[in-house]
Amino acid sequence: MSWRTLPRLAAPLLLIALLWEGAVLGFGISPFYLPPLRQVLGAIAALWPAYQSAFLVTLAEATAGFAMGALVGIAGGIAFAHLPRLRRMVLPLFVVSQTVPVIAFGAIVVLWFGNTLAAKAAIAFYLTFFPVTVNTLAGIEAVDPRQVALLRSFGAGSRELLWKLRLPAALPRIFTALRLSAPLALAGAIVGEWFGATQGVGAMLLAALFNEQVVAIWAAILAAAAVGSALFALVALAERALVFWREEL
């Protein structure tokens, strides 16, 4: 991290913290709606090991499902780009699959996988693979046919075309999809934890709701934000490493 990115990241956080405290003090908001930020941070500090492990558990679930979804999505996009018939038969099913309120599946997925990391990862996966498939396909299709013709004239086979031209050209769009679906993967993991999990940010949220502890709910919301930021940072780092030429364009 360079000396310039740190203040750029910290400034909005500071602004939000100030607005939060200021709003609570200035408008006299009841702690039932928004407790003061110090109180929420105090609650997190008091139970630091619990929040830390919840953060790690949920991050692991979301990341596992997200990574699977990314791999399957990219593979699906490549397959659809090469096999138009398969695409016409299966892509509509993919579209319909996304109108299924996946959260409703939570109970069934937990039944299938038990109360394991795999159950939450499966829900995160379901929410991730579709945007990645669609963007991979769109990215591959947007490749300039003249570039394809040029590489072919040099004797490139379809494998080389894929690795040297189509996939690199599709990468920026793939990363757009990854950035959009990272929060979805996290939502999947959190809701997956509502079906009997004892660990993780989602389990904490549920416990706080049942005890009607507004401070604990806000603390869990902050923990969820931390997991979301961590996921987002992972995607951003991968993008910087893989799409290194982007800034030159």
Next chain:
Amino acid sequence: MSGALRDGLLGAALFLLLWEGVVRLFGVPPWILPPPSGILVTTWAARASLLPAMLATGQEALAGYAIGAVLGILLAMLLALAAPLRRLLLPVIIAVNAVPVAAYAPLALLWFGTGPLSKIVMVAFVVGFTVFLNTLDGLLRVDPAGIALLRSFGASRLGVMRRLRLPAALPDIAIGLRVSTVRSMIVAIVTEMLGSQSGLGWTIYEAVLQIDFLRVWAAILLASLLSLAFFGAVGVLERRVVFWR
């Protein structure tokens, strides 16, 4: 029949046949995966209780969707017109949006009770955000040369908004509205599952407790049909309004 439609129907038919075949061939117990025919039979048999639940969820989703869409578009127009306000509020809005919506559901239930209001608020919140972010994107992406031209003819800020920015942003607004359809259903169901006395989410939660998994699948089927219909209806509207796309 066009080739795309034929292949699509073929794919769906093969998928259902495969599902039914695998379940029957391997004798998969229904609590793991019921066959599609079994789900249909259960749905029909339980229609007296499932249809009111579907109606309740649909009403919550639709009410929240309408409120959220209007608020999202208005807020985006306001922030597109007022740059200082935008610079102040946008980081806050993005931070609030960085938390998965599901995490706010407990708050909504505590504040607005377990009736339909908490679901409508949650749906409006999610739809509002999605529509807002898409609309703002579209409103701000307008060609500066076009704005300069309109302003040189004496158009006010509002005139630029009405004649240039809004029409230019319509495709983005449409995307936001379309994505929001499915989300509105998901959020209504999630909030119902956490606390409610009616709706498909509540039905699912109850059926899980009673270990009645066919009923869960029946509720999932109805929820999917409802969101598919909603998605399709908004898609048709979109093609009429954004006809030049």
